[in-house]
Amino acid sequence: MSDETLRLIEQTADDLFAAESGAARAALAKGEWPEGAWQAFAATGLAQAALPEDAGGAGLAAGLAVLRAAGRHAAPLPVAETMMATLLCHAAGMEAPPGPLALSTTAAGEDGDGSTVRRVPWARFASAVAVVGPEGTLTLRTPADVVEGANLAGEPRDDMALSGPPAAAGTLPPDTDGTLLMALARAAQLRGAMEQALAMTVRYASEREQFGRPLARFQAIQHHLAEIAGEAAASGAAVDAAAEARTPFAFAAAKARASQAAGTIARLAHQVHGAIGYTAEHDLHHWTKRLWAWRDECGNEAHWWRVLGTDAGQGGGAALWPMLVAAGTAGTDAAAAAGEGARP
Amino acid sequence: MTGFDFPPPVMPPGVEALRAEVRAFLAQSQAEEGWRPDSDFGSDWSASFSRALGARGWIGMTWPAAYGGHERSALERYVVIEELLAAGAPVYAHWVADRQSGPLLLRFGSEAQRRAILPRIAAGGCYFAIGMSEPDSGSDLASVRTRAVRSGDGWRIDGTKVWTSNAHRSHYMIALCRTGPAGESRHEGLSQFLIDLEGDGVEVNPIVNLAGKHDFNECVFDGVTIPADRLIGREGDGWRQVTGELALERSGPERILSTFHLLAALVEAAGPAPEPRLAEAIGRLVAEFYALRAMSLAVAGRLEAGALPDVEAAIVKDMGTRFEAEVAETLRRAVPLEPVAGDRDGAGGNAPSLASALGASVLGLPSFTLRGGTNEILRSIIARGLGVR
CATH class of the missing domain: 1.10.540.10 (Acyl-CoA dehydrogenase/oxidase, N-terminal domain)
Known part of the structure; x- marks a missing residue:
């Protein structure tokens, strides 16, 4: 897929989420499903963007570009969950149900005790819940016995009983890891939210005057802005590199790096905004709450650090460099997770 | 965006x-x-x-x-x-x-x-030395006072360069000199010259660093005369040339890899089944390195495309040099040992002890966030790249 196509997809997503997200967030805050925003999203076909090109999509990088835009506008919709559930269904040779999909993965305690799944994003509003189980099983269930919960940003995170037989069941190919894919998807959303936090903070620092000059003229503030930009850039680079390399190491590193950056960026964005940014009225919290919520979902940075730190030691010190180079190079490892590599 | x-x-x-x-x-x-x-x-x-x-x-x-x-x-x-x-x-x-x-x-x-x-x-x-810093011009490079004035068919140079790594063992230096008025921007009237360190009569005095190594020098130009053909590029274009040179100085993988041998040593010491806290510490470093290498490669890609990615290079160098220090700090905490300077623990040959490798890094680290532009200057470059000034 060409860079031009990729830009077009991201622009379409950006325009859509820019137009729909504000009203949709207000609806969700009242406990309502933002049906209008969902229909507008569904009409674009962007939920299929991450599928391989021969399956009607535009590939993993395109899907991540859509998720970046969704994060940039704090779109309160199960975009990542629907997109990744669709991709996993394709990989398992199953038909993805229509409508908004929820997805339960197993990074850190989300899989409950086998009879329930915990903190499943958007379960109450989903037409079906895709559950990644042990040993690569993928089941589809109709949401039932949902106990409603939420993350810090007020996005639905529900517990659900796994009672009765699933509506459909399949097996993911060995090179397709649903938990890692969803972690990468969340990292892409984080990256988008970081961009918006940076943009808002740069704008505020340029407009707000104290001591007779804009905040941005103070070196201490400039250095905060530089640090936010650096953390956001590192997260973005890790996500882009993961989409290119498609190794389990790269996926884990992307989520680890983005989760690590999220807290730093939220802290500094608030520090620069001062008291106005701490109010419910100001928009900043829509993004910082998502940074705080998403960094702990799908495995936080410490979870993935432990995975990476254990992986890194497998060959000893002398093997570290070749391992890191291979992990960052496309085609050296059986395409971790996704799209083009996974056959239906 | x-x-x-x-x-x-x-x-x-x-x-x-x-x-x-x-x-x-x-x-x-x-x-x-x-x-x-x-x-x-x-x-x-x-x-x-x-x-x-x-x-x-x-x-x-x-x-x-x-x-x-x-x-x-x-x-x-x-x-x-x-x-x-x-x-x-x-x-x-x-x-x-x-x-x-x-x-x-x-x-x-x-x-x-x-x-x-x-x-x-x-x-x-x-081999080359870099003739930028002076006793009164460190981060504020535009304030250099070494003067080159036309003299006969060539130039006469007076002034002092300092922190000049390897001037005592290099063939040439490229010296940034003032050749005219600074102008309102302060960036006018600068020019670069090719200096023959063996034949032009520059006095090179050693400056030993805190690790006991002789890398730095003071280079004194006392009426050094050079022929006209030593001017590099155009007279008065020195600022534009030197900022391009600095972008190259800042953009490479040497700004993320300085302590990689210690990261490998840490992984070796931790073994294949590190306890969770140590695995976490190692994982943090390798995730950071993974991101930094991706960024560093992207900068190389931009250079290949003919761009001069100075802001992107500043980001990588600011984060990369802090990462380099974190590697040494993590190793120091994870593998408790007292760093030593040189080889005084008696280790030798191809496998210096971890204590002396760590010692070399502890004593080297302060320079990593200074050489090629301090991290504070880099952050100001990044802020400017965000449209802030």
Whole structure:
């Protein structure tokens, strides 16, 4: 897929989420499903963007570009969950149900005790819940016995009983890891939210005057802005590199790096905004709450650090460099997770 | 969009074969020459190693063949130099010449300068010092006071350069001098000159650093006269030229890899089943390195595309140098040992003890966030790149 196509997809997503997200967030805050925003999203076909090109999509990088835009506008919709559930269904040779999909993965305690799944994003509003189980099983269930919960940003995170037989069941190919894919998807959303936090903070620092000059003229503030930009850039680079390399190491590193950056960026964005940014009225919290919520979902940075730190030691010190180079190079490892590599 | 993207570059075909070739060369060189692996590019000076690299075609890789270069891409060069650094090879002698002085001459130098000097650099036998800082001009480079005035057919230079690494063992320096009024921008009236450190009569005085090493020098120009053809580029264009040179100085993988040998040592010490806290500490470092390498590669991709990614390079260097320090700190905490200076614990040969490797890094770390531009200056460059001033 060409860079031009990729830009077009991201622009379409950006325009859509820019137009729909504000009203949709207000609806969700009242406990309502933002049906209008969902229909507008569904009409674009962007939920299929991450599928391989021969399956009607535009590939993993395109899907991540859509998720970046969704994060940039704090779109309160199960975009990542629907997109990744669709991709996993394709990989398992199953038909993805229509409508908004929820997805339960197993990074850190989300899989409950086998009879329930915990903190499943958007379960109450989903037409079906895709559950990644042990040993690569993928089941589809109709949401039932949902106990409603939420993350810090007020996005639905529900517990659900796994009672009765699933509506459909399949097996993911060995090179397709649903938990890692969803972690990468969340990292892409984080990256988008970081961009918006940076943009808002740069704008505020340029407009707000104290001591007779804009905040941005103070070196201490400039250095905060530089640090936010650096953390956001590192997260973005890790996500882009993961989409290119498609190794389990790269996926884990992307989520680890983005989760690590999220807290730093939220802290500094608030520090620069001062008291106005701490109010419910100001928009900043829509993004910082998502940074705080998403960094702990799908495995936080410490979870993935432990995975990476254990992986890194497998060959000893002398093997570290070749391992890191291979992990960052496309085609050296059986395409971790996704799209083009996974056959239906 | 506010912020900076680091898109992965498309690597040229055959690059992994080149990587394998470099690794094989390094394994053999290390076995034969017995150099001690240290990933800091400034750790070890070896003219024989530099000449061996030159013979392989791995210096001046991107330059035209007419000047002794090999017409490879910036990404192929990136792969070679990251392999050299990761292996801890002794690359210091030719490093500055290959990284910035040669490219500067290629871009701005006269045909005669290029023909005289670039092939010698590419062969691994001609080394350069950087003539930027002065006693009163550190981060504020535009304030340099070393003056060059026209004298007869040439120039007469008076002033002092300082912190000049390797002036005592390099053939040339590229000196930034004031040749006219600074103007309102302060960036006018600067010019760069090629100085022959062996023949022009510059007085070179050693400055020993806190680790006891002699890298730095003070270089005194007391009425040094040079011919007219030593001007590099255009008179008064020095600021534009030197900022391009600095972008090259800041953009390479040596700003993320200086302590890589310690990261490998940490992984080795931790073994295949590290306890969770140690695994977490190692994982944090490798995740950070993974992101930094992706960013550093993207910068090389931009250079290959003909851009001068100075803001992106500043981001990588600011974060990369802090990462380098974090590696040493993590190792120090994880493997409790007292760092030693030099080899006074008696370890020798090809495998210096971890204590002396750590000691070298602890004593080297303060320079990592200073050399090539302080992190504070870098952050101001990044802020400017965000549209803030």
